[in-house]
Amino acid sequence: MKTLPGVDVVIVGGGWTGLLMAKEIGSRTAHSVVVLERGGLRDSAYYATSMDELDYLVRNRMMQDCSRETVTFRHSAGERALPLRQLGSFLPGTGVGGAGEHWGAGSPRHSPDCFELYSKTVAKYGAKRLPEDHCIQDWGITYDELEPYYTRAEKLIGVAGKAGNIRGKIVEGGNIFEGWRSEEYPLPPTKIPYYATLFKDAVQSLGYHPFPYPSATLTEFYKNPDGVARPACTYCGYCHAGCMIGAKAQPTNVLMPVVGKHKSVSIRTNASVRRIVHESNKTARGVTYIDASGEEVFQPAALVFLGSWTFNNTRLLFLSGIGQPYDPATGKGTLGRNLTHELTLPAARVFLDKPLNRFMGTGSAAISIDDFNGDRIDHANLPFLRGGLLRANCQGYQPILNFGPVPPSVKERWGSEWKKAAVHYYDRSAPIVFIGEHLAYKGNYMDLDPVYKDVGGDPLLRLTLDWRDNERKMTEFMIPKAVEIAHAMGAKEITPFPGLKHYDATRYQGTQVHGGTILGTSPENSVVNPYLQHWQVSNLFVLGGSVFPQKPVAGPTLTILAQTIRTADAVIDRYLKKPGALA
Amino acid sequence: MQRRHFLTLSAATIGGVIVYTLDQKLSLVSAQEKAIRIPLHFFDETEALIVAAAVARIFPSDENGPGAKEAGVVIYIDRQLAGPYGHDRDRYLQGPFESGVPEVGYQGKATRQEIYREGVKRLPGFDRFSPTEQDTALKQIESTEFFALLRQNTIEGMFCDPMHGGNVDMLGWQLIGFPGPQMTYVDDVDKHFGEAFRPKPVSLVGGHPIEDEQ
Numbered sequence: 023m024k025t026l027p028g029v030d031v032v033i034v035g036g037g038w039t040g041l042l043m044a045k046e047i048g049s050r051t052a053h054s055v056v057v058l059e060r061g062g063l064r065d066s067a068y069y070a071t072s073m074d075e076l077d078y079l080v081r082n083r084m085m086q087d088c089s090r091e092t093v094t095f096r097h098s099a100g101e102r103a104l105p106l107r108q109l110g111s112f113l114p115g116t117g118v119g120g121a122g123e124h125w126g127a128g129s130p131r132h133s134p135d136c137f138e139l140y141s142k143t144v145a146k147y148g149a150k151r152l153p154e155d156h157c158i159q160d161w162g163i164t165y166d167e168l169e170p171y172y173t174r175a176e177k178l179i180g181v182a183g184k185a186g187n188i189r190g191k192i193v194e195g196g197n198i199f200e201g202w203r204s205e206e207y208p209l210p211p212t213k214i215p216y217y218a219t220l221f222k223d224a225v226q227s228l229g230y231h232p233f234p235y236p237s238a239t240l241t242e243f244y245k246n247p248d249g250v251a252r253p254a255c256t257y258c259g260y261c262h263a264g265c266m267i268g269a270k271a272q273p274t275n276v277l278m279p280v281v282g283k284h285k286s287v288s289i290r291t292n293a294s295v296r297r298i299v300h301e302s303n304k305t306a307r308g309v310t311y312i313d314a315s316g317e318e319v320f321q322p323a324a325l326v327f328l329g330s331w332t333f334n335n336t337r338l339l340f341l342s343g344i345g346q347p348y349d350p351a352t353g354k355g356t357l358g359r360n361l362t363h364e365l366t367l368p369a370a371r372v373f374l375d376k377p378l379n380r381f382m383g384t385g386s387a388a389i390s391i392d393d394f395n396g397d398r399i400d401h402a403n404l405p406f407l408r409g410g411l412l413r414a415n416c417q418g419y420q421p422i423l424n425f426g427p428v429p430p431s432v433k434e435r436w437g438s439e440w441k442k443a444a445v446h447y448y449d450r451s452a453p454i455v456f457i458g459e460h461l462a463y464k465g466n467y468m469d470l471d472p473v474y475k476d477v478g479g480d481p482l483l484r485l486t487l488d489w490r491d492n493e494r495k496m497t498e499f500m501i502p503k504a505v506e507i508a509h510a511m512g513a514k515e516i517t518p519f520p521g522l523k524h525y526d527a528t529r530y531q532g533t534q535v536h537g538g539t540i541l542g543t544s545p546e547n548s549v550v551n552p553y554l555q556h557w558q559v560s561n562l563f564v565l566g567g568s569v570f571p572q573k574p575v576a577g578p579t580l581t582i583l584a585q586t587i588r589t590a591d592a593v594i595d596r597y598l599k600k601p602g603a604l605a
Numbered sequence: 606m607q608r609r610h611f612l613t614l615s616a617a618t619i620g621g622v623i624v625y626t627l628d629q630k631l632s633l634v635s636a637q638e639k640a641i642r643i644p645l646h647f648f649d650e651t652e653a654l655i656v657a658a659a660v661a662r663i664f665p666s667d668e669n670g671p672g673a674k675e676a677g678v679v680i681y682i683d684r685q686l687a688g689p690y691g692h693d694r695d696r697y698l699q700g701p702f703e704s705g706v707p708e709v710g711y712q713g714k715a716t717r718q719e720i721y722r723e724g725v726k727r728l729p730g731f732d733r734f735s736p737t738e739q740d741t742a743l744k745q746i747e748s749t750e751f752f753a754l755l756r757q758n759t760i761e762g763m764f765c766d767p768m769h770g771g772n773v774d775m776l777g778w779q780l781i782g783f784p785g786p787q788m789t790y791v792d793d794v795d796k797h798f799g800e801a802f803r804p805k806p807v808s809l810v811g812g813h814p815i816e817d818e819q
Contacts, residue, residue, distance in 0.1 A: 215795060
C-alpha cells in the first residue's frame with residue numbers, strides 16, 4: 023500500500039455535506055483538505071443530455087452502481103437477508119454532488135418538537151403511550167439552537183417559500199404551523215400549476231391550511247452570500263435528472279464554484295474509501311482507499327469527516343471497527359441502531375375530467391397541508407402517535423414512469439381497455455401524497471451482512487427494517503382524509519392506497535434513509551455528540567442523515583446542511599484552535 | 606459466422622405514420638408503401654416476430670390510436686437487450702441466489718436477455734395466433750418475470766425518446782399529449798388551467814434513428 027503525504031483534513035464523500043465542509047474550511051482557514059469521492063466528476067456539461075427519461079430516470083444513470091455495491095435487506099432479525107439486486111425504494115447517488123444532484127429540492131425545516139420527540143411525547147401522553155419496542159430519543163439540540171443555521175442554509179441554496187411564522191407572528195399564506203423563523207424566505211414561492219391549485223382550493227374549502235412547499239429551485243435570479251449566482255427555474259420538469267441551468271440547488275452549482283477556487287482543497291474522484299485508520303478506537307490517522315487505477319493508498323490526515331450518505335457512513339465505521347455495534351437483543355451498543363426511512367405513499371390517486379398539463383413543473387412546486395402533521399391533532403384517543411403531511415406536487419411528470427394508472431372501474435392492466443383508459447387519464451390523474459413520520463424501533467437497525475460482499479470483497483451493509491402498527495394505523499387514518507380532499511377536487515374516481523403492510527424495498531419511497539450513526543446526549547445512546555463528533559474518536563466527525571435518531575416528516579436536506587454549518591463553526595472556531603471533545 | 610437477422614416490416618406499420626393528438630384528436634397523415642428491413646441486434650427473426658406480436662397485444666393499435674407496432678417497440682426492446690441493460694450490468698449478480706419475499710425484488714440469476722430468450726420459447730407460433738388466442742396465451746404467463754419485463758419494456762418503448770429506437774415519430778408522446786424535452790414553460794406553468802396545453806413535441810434527435818438498410 024502506498025502512503026501519501028499527510029493532509030490536515032480528509033473528507034469522505036463529495037456530496038452536499040462533504041463539499042459544504044470543504045467549502046467552509048477552505049474559505050475560512052489555510053488547512054489542506056482532500057475530498058475523496060467514489061464516483062466521477064460532474065459539471066454542468068454533464069447535464070447537456072439529461073432530458074432523457076430512460077437513461078437518467080429509468081436506468082438510474084446518476085445512481086449508485088448496484089453491480090459493485092448494494093445493501094441486503096430483511097424484515098426482521100430471524101430472517102435471512104437478501105441483496106437488493108437493483109435499486110428500488112431509495113436511490114443513493116454517486117459522483118461529485120452525490121444524491122444532492124438528483125433531489126427534488128424540497129426544503130422545509132423540521133418542526134421544533136421533532137428535536138425533542140421523546141420528552142415532548144412523554145410529557146403530553148405519558149411513557150405508556152410509546153410503542154413497546156420504540157427507541158425514539160431527543161436529538162440533544164433544539165430547534166432554537168439550530169434556527170440561525172437553518173437561516174444560513176436557506177440563504178446558501180436559495181430557498182423559495184412563504185413564511186408562516188416570523189418570530190412568533192403568524193403570517194397568512196405561509197405554513198402557520200411551522201416553527202418560528204428569524205426572517206422571510208430568501209425568494210418568493212414557486213409558481214403553482216393547475217393540479218396543486220385544485221388541491222389548494224379543495225383543502226381551503228375543507229378548512230385546512232394550505233401553503234406553498236419550500237423549494238430550493240430559484241424563482242428569481244439569485245446571488246448567495248458566497249457570491250454564487252444562479253438563474254431562475256424554467257419549470258422544464260427534469261429536476262430529478264439534474265438541473266441543466268443551475269436553478270435547482272445542487273452541490274455542483276452551489277458549492278463547487280467556491281470549492282474549486284481554493285488551492286488548499288483538492289477533490290479526488292473514483293476514490294473508494296475502504297477503512298478509517300485509527301489507534302485503539304481513540305484517534306483517527308486517516309483513511310485508506312482504492313484509487314482510480316485500482317491501487318490501495320493510505321491518506322494520512324489529522325481530521326476525518328464522513329459525508330458518504332447514511333449507508334457508507336455506517337458501513338465504514340463497521341468495517342473500520344470503530345465503536346460498539348448495536349445488539350438488538352440486549353439494546354447495548356450504538357453503531358447501526360435507529361434505522362428509519364421515510365413513509366411516503368399515494369394516499370389517494372385522483373382521476374379528474376380535465377387535463378392537468380402535468381409535464382410542466384419543478385421538483386417541489388407543491389401545495390401541502392400540515393394540519394395532521396406532528397402533534398397538531400390530539401392523539402389521546404387515536405391508535406397512533408404523530409402524523410404527516412398531505413401534498414399535491416407538480417414536479418414535472420415524464421411518461422415512462424407515470425403512464426399506466428387507470429381508475430378502479432378498469433380491471434385490466436394491459437390490452438385495449440387498459441390502453442384506452444390509461445391514455446385518457448394519463449394527463450387527468452395524479453396522486454395526493456402522504457408523507458408520515460417514521461419512529462425508531464429496537465428491531466430496525468443496520469449491521470454487516472455475513473454472506474454478501476461488494477466488488478472489493480468487503481461485506482455489504484444489512485438492513486433489518488419493517489413498518490410497525492404506528493405507521494400502519496397512521497396511514498389508515500390519513501387515507502380517508504386524502505379521499506375527502508379528492509372528492510372536494512371533483513374527482514370522477516379515486517384509488518385509495520390499499521393499506522400499509524410490510525416494508526417494500528421495490529417501491530420507490532424516497533432517498534431519505536436515516537440512522538446508524540445517530541447523534542444524542544451521551545455515548546450510551548448515540549454514536550456522535552450534538553456537534554456530530556464521534557464520542558470516542560474525537561478527530562472523527564459524521565455528517566448527514568445518518569445522524570438523525572428518527573425520521574421527521576420534512577425532507578432532510580435543509581436540516582443536514584444546517585447541522586453541517588453548525589459543525590463547521592464549532593470545528594473552525596473551537597476544535598482547530600484546541601483539538602478535543604466539543605461536548 | 607453468425608447469421609444476421611432482419612425484421613421486415615411495411616412502412617405502413619412502422620415509420621411514415623404521423624399522428625397528431627392535439628386536444629386528443631387523432632389524424633393519420635401519410636403512409637408510404639415500402640418495405641423496411643431492420644437489422645436485429647439481439648433477437649432472431651422468429652423471436653422478433655413473437656415479441657412484436659406480444660407487445661402489440663399489450664399496447665394494441667386500435668380505434669383509440671396507434672400502439673406498440675407503429676411505435677417500433679420491438680426494435681426498442683431488441684436494442685435494449687443487446688446493450689448493458691440486456692446483460693444486467695446494473696444488477697448485483699453475486700451469489701448465492703435464493704428466493705425471498707416479494708419485497709426484496711427479483712432475485713434470479715437469469716439476465717434480461719436470458720429471460721426473454723426463455724420466455725419467447727414458451728410462446729411458439731404466437732405471431733400466427735388469432736388475437737383472442739394471443740390474449741389467452743399471454744394471460745397464462747401474466748404472473749411471470751418475463752411478462753412483467755415485457756409490459757414494462759413496452760411502456761418504455763412507447764414513451765422513450767426516439768433516440769432509443771421506440772416512440773417512432775414521437776407518436777407515443779403525441780398520443781398522450783407529452784411534448785418531450787422543452788427548455789422552458791415559465792410563461793405557461795401557471796396558466797391553461799383545465800385546458801389541454803399541447804406544444805409541438807420535440808425530441809433529443811432530429812430524425813429517425815433506424816437506418817433503412819435495404
